[in-house]
Amino acid sequence: MSRPTLSQIAELLGVSTATVSLAMRGSPKISQKTRERVEAALEESGYVYQRSAAGLRTARTHTVGIVLNNISDPFYCTLLAAMEEALRNFGRTVFLCNSNESVELQSKFIRTMTEYNADGIIVIPAIGSTADDFRFRNVGPPPIVFVSRTIPGLGYDSVVNDDRQSVLLSMERLLQSGHSRIAVIGGDPSLHRFGDRVQAYKDALEEASIEFDEALVRPSAPSRQAGFEAAHWIAGLDPKPTAAICYNDALALGLSSGLQREGLLPGRNFAVIGTEDVEEASLAHPALSATTVSWKEMGAGTASLLVRRIEEPDSPARHIVLPSSLVVRETCTVSRELAFAE
Numbered sequence: 522m523s524r525p526t527l528s529q530i531a532e533l534l535g536v537s538t539a540t541v542s543l544a545m546r547g548s549p550k551i552s553q554k555t556r557e558r559v560e561a562a563l564e565e566s567g568y569v570y571q572r573s574a575a576g577l578r579t580a581r582t583h584t585v586g587i588v589l590n591n592i593s594d595p596f597y598c599t600l601l602a603a604m605e606e607a608l609r610n611f612g613r614t615v616f617l618c619n620s621n622e623s624v625e626l627q628s629k630f631i632r633t634m635t636e637y638n639a640d641g642i643i644v645i646p647a648i649g650s651t652a653d654d655f656r657f658r659n660v661g662p663p664p665i666v667f668v669s670r671t672i673p674g675l676g677y678d679s680v681v682n683d684d685r686q687s688v689l690l691s692m693e694r695l696l697q698s699g700h701s702r703i704a705v706i707g708g709d710p711s712l713h714r715f716g717d718r719v720q721a722y723k724d725a726l727e728e729a730s731i732e733f734d735e736a737l738v739r740p741s742a743p744s745r746q747a748g749f750e751a752a753h754w755i756a757g758l759d760p761k762p763t764a765a766i767c768y769n770d771a772l773a774l775g776l777s778s779g780l781q782r783e784g785l786l787p788g789r790n791f792a793v794i795g796t797e798d799v800e801e802a803s804l805a806h807p808a809l810s811a812t813t814v815s816w817k818e819m820g821a822g823t824a825s826l827l828v829r830r831i832e833e834p835d836s837p838a839r840h841i842v843l844p845s846s847l848v849v850r851e852t853c854t855v856s857r858e859l860a861f862a863e
Contacts, residue, residue: 525566534562567657585613585827586634586642588627590670592619594743594771595799596816597645600669603820604643611828613640622648635662641827645669648709664830668823671713671840678826680819680841684714685721687812687845691766691794692725694810694847700764700792701729704737706751706776707768715740715768722766743768745775752779755791764792764853770799773809777852793852807851815843 531538536555544551544559551559562568585608589597605615616639618630627647634642641664646654652674655665667679688705695703705722708715723733739754741747748767755762755776767773773795777787785791788807795802795811802809822841829836 525568527568530559530562530566530568533566534558581640582638583613584616584634584637584639586616586618586630586639588618588620588630588642588644588647590620590622590645590647591743592621594769595801596769596771596797596814597669599799600816600820603817604668604824607821607824608827611824613828620645620647624649624654628654631662631665639663641666641831643668643823643827646672649711664827664834666823666827666830668819673713676838678830678839680823680826680843681714682814682819683842683845684717687796687814688718688721688766689725690812690845690847692722694794694849694853695764695766695792696725696729696731698764698792698853700762701731702734702737702760702762702764704739704751704755704758704762704765706739706765707741707743707747707772709742710740718768737762741768741772743772745771745778748772748775748777749779751776752783752785755780756783756785763790765794767793767795770795770797770802770809770811773811773852774801774805777805777807777809788851788854792854794847798848802848803850810848810850810853812845812847814845818843 527538527541531541534541540551540555541559544556545563587601587604589601591597592601601617608615616634618626620627620630624647627644627650631642631644642662643666645668650672652672655672655675655677665677667677669681671679671681692703705719708718710716719738722738726733736758739751741751748771751772755765765776767776773793777793780787780791780793787793793809795809796814798811798813802811822843826839826841
């Protein structure tokens with residue numbers, strides 16, 4: 522399908538091409554009402570304004586966009602540093618968008634990177650993203666690679682952690698320590714990885730002949746505040762769990778703080794395991810046990826996949842799944858027997 526022209530957009534709206542062009546550039550000479558009409562027509566038609574090298578899609582700008590879902594999360598900050606360093610070594614300059622889990626901001630940034638003819642885009646999909654958010658009419662965006670999260674049905678290159686292995690390692694440790702009521706906290710059900718983690722949790726319980734209790738699964742934002750609030754939820758359960766596996770370290774650290782206010786002491790009468798193993802995990806008191814995610818390997822692998830996709834646009838999609846390991850620290854040295862003895 523051919524790309525709609527500026528004159529066709531103007532004819533559709535009954536205005537001049539100069540008016541459309543000025544509206545696209547945000548000129549104060551154009552009224553807000555006209556600008557909104559132009560923007561709506563552009564969106565409906567799928568028109569993409571090439572700000573640089575207009576019409577020359579083969580031109581390289583040596584720029585890459587990165588959509589980060591939450592820049593305040595320590596893991597994603599370190600992942601960003603790894604991706605930026607790797608891309609710099611490939612001769613690319615990075616433009617950053619902190620979507621803050623906003624699908625709208627994510628879409629606007631992808632469109633802007635397309636307008637500026639970026640070589641490619643790395644995306645950690647915002648919560649609530651669907652395949653339709655990445656299907657573009659007429660002129661599509663430059664190559665996209667997903668990292669940390671994926672969206673099924675698109676066939677984009679991706680680099681993710683082995684969430685199933687992560688949960689199974691945590692469950693194995695806790696079950697061997699005698700825990701049977703284990704909470705799973707954090708994550709959004711709309712995310713593919715949330716389903717993978719819950720299914721691994723169910724499989725581990727079934728292997729241990731323990732009945733699954735839906736009341737022990739608590740979806741939530743992957744934040745320290747959500748973890749802190751989850752401690753009160755744990756204290757109100759009857760019977761209480763004696764351990765918890767958390768979606769990420771920020772949530773686990775928040776949970777550890779909240780538990781202490783509820784009279785539950787991580788490492789003494791309650792076990793906590795996080796996911797990611799950020800630097801703060803080893804520095805916290807008590808030190809947080811966590812399954813690892815190699816941010817260096819994830820960052821370098823994502824950059825390599827994107828550059829490969831830019832150079833070989835028709836090559837088969839690649840999906841890299843990075844293995845996990847469990848780092849045992851103070852928060853999961855407690856056994857079920859010790860928990861009940863307290």
